[in-house]
Amino acid sequence: MFQIRLFEPKDAKHYRSLRLESLKTYPECFDSKYQQQAELDKLFFEKLIESRSAKGKMVGAFARNTLIGICGVLFSADARQTAEIIQMYVKPDFQNKGVGKELLTCAKGLCLDRSIETLQLEVLKTNIGAAKFYEACGFRVDEALSQDLENVVLNAVVDGFHFSQNSN
Numbered sequence: 429m430f431q432i433r434l435f436e437p438k439d440a441k442h443y444r445s446l447r448l449e450s451l452k453t454y455p456e457c458f459d460s461k462y463q464q465q466a467e468l469d470k471l472f473f474e475k476l477i478e479s480r481s482a483k484g485k486m487v488g489a490f491a492r493n494t495l496i497g498i499c500g501v502l503f504s505a506d507a508r509q510t511a512e513i514i515q516m517y518v519k520p521d522f523q524n525k526g527v528g529k530e531l532l533t534c535a536k537g538l539c540l541d542r543s544i545e546t547l548q549l550e551v552l553k554t555n556i557g558a559a560k561f562y563e564a565c566g567f568r569v570d571e572a573l574s575q576d577l578e579n580v581v582l583n584a585v586v587d588g589f590h591f592s593q594n595s596n
């Protein structure tokens with residue numbers, strides 16, 4: 429059983445702790461490096477959470493009030509009506525229970541509220557499990573954009589998501 433909700437400024441320290449855990453546990457899955465991030469006084473999204481910034485929102489999954497997963501959504505400043513998913517992570521003990529999918533469902537809801545049509549994200553080409561996860565959640569690889577990058581670019585049309593609405 430878990431709950432999904434947006435982070436409040438009071439949650440910023442818990443966000444920081446789980447984000448650093450993700451970088452330490454899965455260094456091969458993220459561009460950012462644990463040591464370099466741990467030395468920062470404030471992480472990029474920690475500042476956005478604390479200031480309730482409209483530039484981005486962090487969604488959290490909580491099991492008995494303990495943070496077990498995160499998913500960031502960055503809203504673009506231009507008129508493309510695209511939002512980006514970043515920093516997706518679910519604690520190992522809670523993976524494969526539908527937590528990641530529910531985090532993305534909440535992220536989709538934020539986009540619908542803002543009339544955003546497309547969600548985009550990048551996955552390292554070596555992170556095949558995550559790419560399969562996103563595809564299971566309705567994302568499709570953009571072959572043209574992915575060609576010359578170390579990352580695979582995946583897109584999803586917000587209205588075209590097909591999520592199960594059941595939580596464990």
Ligand SMILES: CC(C)(COP(=O)(O)OP(=O)(O)OC[C@H]1O[C@@H](n2cnc3c(N)ncnc32)[C@H](O)[C@@H]1OP(=O)(O)O)[C@@H](O)C(=O)NCCC(=O)NCCS
Nearest residue numbers: 457516517518523524525526527528529557558560561564
């Ligand atoms: C990727 C990650 C966020 C997935 O979260 P999760 O809570 O385990 O995923 P869910 O249980 O919600 O899975 C949703 C769907 O994706 C599929 N899926 C999840 N992980 C998968 C994997 N490694 N390989 C293939 N399919 C996978 C599930 O089978 C499920 O499919 P279904 O809906 O058809 O049953 C999690 O494994 C993780 O934190 N990985 C390490 C960090 C990482 O790689 N982050 C992404 C950086 S871009």
